[in-house]
Amino acid sequence: MSEVKIFVPAPDRSPPSNTLGPVAWLRENLFGSISSSIATLLFFYLCFSYLPPFVDWAFIKANWTGTDRSVCEANAAGACWTFINVRLEQILFGLYFASKPEELWRPTLIFVLFFALLLPLLFERTPGKKWLSIALLGVFPVVFYFVVYGGSFGIPQSNTTQWGGFLLTFALAFVGILLALPIGILLALGRRSEMPVIRSICVIYIEFWRGTPLITILFMASVMLPLFFPAGVEFDKVVRAMIGITMFQSAYTAEAVRGGLAAIPKGQAEAAMALGLGYWRRTVLITLPQALKISIPSIVNTFIALFKDTSLVSIIGLLDLLNMAQTAARSVEWKGYDIEGYLFAGFIYWAFCYGMSRYSQNLEHKLDTNRRN
């Protein structure tokens, strides 16, 4: 037998310098080929010809302070954020609260409370998530009712028809998701039921609401709903819109939950059956918790869609964020500053929707990797 050689690993060397560093990155990602280089140059050209004027208008030359339009008229080259600044309370909280400075603490408190409850929930390691969720979905709506609507504890009552701005958008979306979730879960379970009658009822319900544009549903809610209830029962416009939105949203939530239910392997329910659990226990203890977890991303996606869709109530005359911004920009004092109004409202919508969609994407990514491991 020959002598055994000892294996000595060779030391690592650095790669050739032309494959690393910013120059290599530029060459690979911006000038990888002729067409890529042309695209890069074109991109720069477009950016340089459109971006600076916009930044100039929106920030550098913009008017931020002042109390009336004379400031903006004096400097017409810049955006008139003065308008937003002056009308901010209206756009955020609506006419009722904007006209009563002593009541402004009510919507402010509500938003602070909401974010205090919501933000910790977004992180994975927050302890006591269960209680936070219960507080957000169970206690918060009650607080909302007493603080914003008022009428007891010495808090003056605010008329829902005077709710407006972002507060109304928020209320519509929150009520929509809150009520649609349980209805949607039941519909999803019903749609997967083995009983044909139950299944057909759920399918017809879901497909009916999904097939109709929300604006038609809102028209329906505002002109037909009064016909459906006995004389004497009356809802105001906001509540009617909430009912329409809930019906609509529950159908979409149902489809999101159904997707989650379908992804749970059959073995789960079978094992639960073998342990002797009945349908409801099996569902509540085994299938539903797993299914809901998987479907959170799609539920968030339906919520994003709903949040955007609440803007449709401005067509039936409610003063939500969009309509409030628009109305403010058409008032005598601020006529002609439509762009600023739309951009500001658009930015608020965008920030919320983009935040939610990033959150849902992250969650989806995490679920995906968890399942693979």
Added chain:
Amino acid sequence: MTERTRIPLHRDPRVRAILVQVLAAVVVGYGFYSLFQTTVDNLVARGIQTGTNFFDEVAPFQIGFTPFFDYKLGESKYIDVFFVGIQNTILVAVLGIIAATLLGFFIGVIRLSPNWLVSRGALVYIEIFRNVPLLLQIMFWNFAIFLPTLPAPKNSIAMGAFYLNARGFHTPLPVIENTTDFAIWIALLTFLVIGLVMFARRAKALFEETGRRLPVPWISAAALIIGGYIFYLVSGSPLSFDEPVLGRFNFKGGGQLPLPLFSLWFALTLYTSAFIAENVRAGIQSVSHGQTEAALALGLSRKDTVNLVTIPQALRVIIPPTISQYLNLTKNSSLAVAVGYEELVAVWAGITLNQTGQALVIIGMTVAVYECLSLLTSFVLNWYNKRIQLTER
């Protein structure tokens, strides 16, 4: 042998299932019944007579945009308004679907460009346009951008015979000058197309026999354009173009897309294309890298790899959600009511409802139209999915 014990009825799942279903049917049935009753009572109490009699009454309002319908104030009836509405809905939906598909595929493809800037640019586009409410976008373009910035008719932006101004977009329209000549031209064109089809078949056979590939798409396109034009001249130039001409207040003649339609179409296109682009990106990324590698390893060129391996697989993922987006676009076109484009919801569920008060019938018919479209869409989707399953299992 033990005697078969009878299961108590309340523990027999079959009996329970039947009971539950009967109960559900009764509850839902009673719900509808009482809803119907209260509605009838309410209608009687308010003295409203529900029915379709108003269909034949003359509609007391004008509709500005009725491109495919001879609508006349003082002659046309309410039911005509319904059909005008449907036509206008279909028109904007078709225009929007075409533009959103083209733009969406383009953005989706460049989203995956190896060029970092281009791909980031596409990402920014997608994230901006899909996260802002469509209604806001429609109003923004119409009220904040187009209306104030587009010029009055006499200062229109001219692009050849096309004109854009604050009233809308004006295009020339082809008019048939001579019917016989036109028929000759169409006949010649038909022959050309038949010839090209035969040529394509022949080329395919040649390819399968000898492996020689002919550039069929290029040849066909060239033949259609050049041949079509020569035949047009040969048949005596049977078309003329009705060009828009500036009148006292606005352009007359030609085709006209009123500004609300233009804004709506513009916003629908941007919004929907962001969603389609996401579908396209997801579809292309769903084709695993192993597929590309295997094709390259077999020696297929980049172009053949994309055409023969990536695209056929990606399309299967892209098409179903894109069809759903088409339905969404059609439903979203109902937001036209905000800018005053005269589609179904605006003229029928809006104006006609206000004029007649016939809420039940009008909303019912509006919903029915959209339900039909929705059923049609899911029918197409099911058919497509079945066809795919056949070949893939």
Added chain:
Amino acid sequence: MTTDIHMASAELGDTIIKIDELNKWYGQFHVLKDINLDVKRGERIVICGPSGSGKSTLIRCINRLETHQEGSIVVDGIELTEDTKHINEIRREVGMVFQHFNLFPHLTVLENCTLAPIWVRKAPKREAEETAMRYLERVKIPEQANKYPGQLSGGQQQRVAIARSLCMNPRVMLFDEPTSALDPEMIAEVLDVMVGLAEDGMTMLCVTHEMGFARKVANRVIFMDGGQIVEQNEPEEFFNNPQNDRTELFLSQILQH
């Protein structure tokens, strides 16, 4: 099938693959270090080593599924550079079988096999189909020709993948852990096909841990670790008398069961 298919190196042909001082990095990570390897026509090489040792990367460099930064690879007289013409020429001559088969799920088995001959070799369709059927018979699944890959078992899919490569009449076949994703009973059917190929004199480079296959078929076994070729030898010598402590350790780990 007891014919000894080991041939003395003298009977082997000229060099078909020549790898010289090959170096490759993934970012900062040095995956291949100074690889030198000559493959003769008709030679059958088994490459083994622990995971992450760079063995898959090495054979993926040969048909340029991976690009290298330093050194040269010459296949059948053509050097691998950025030149797509050369890359295409080499890929035409070099077949590859993947761990996860990578069959095209939207095409039937037959279409999988005829795709490249028709589009790359420009073979008439009839002829391509006949060739494909011949190879499908050879891998013993002609009856599955009109099914889709999803309808086949893992072993059948891998045999289709082999037939698909053979349809291009490659001069060299690369196998990248062809049996790692398979159940044990399916491994045998794939290995049988590979042994048959070897008997016909195909030049083969196999990354595999099937040591029985290596003993039976290979002219040379290469052991890699840390991006380097640690040791290479004829199978008998390699298994019975490893020259390096790292090799010994590896062999003792994989052969003790």
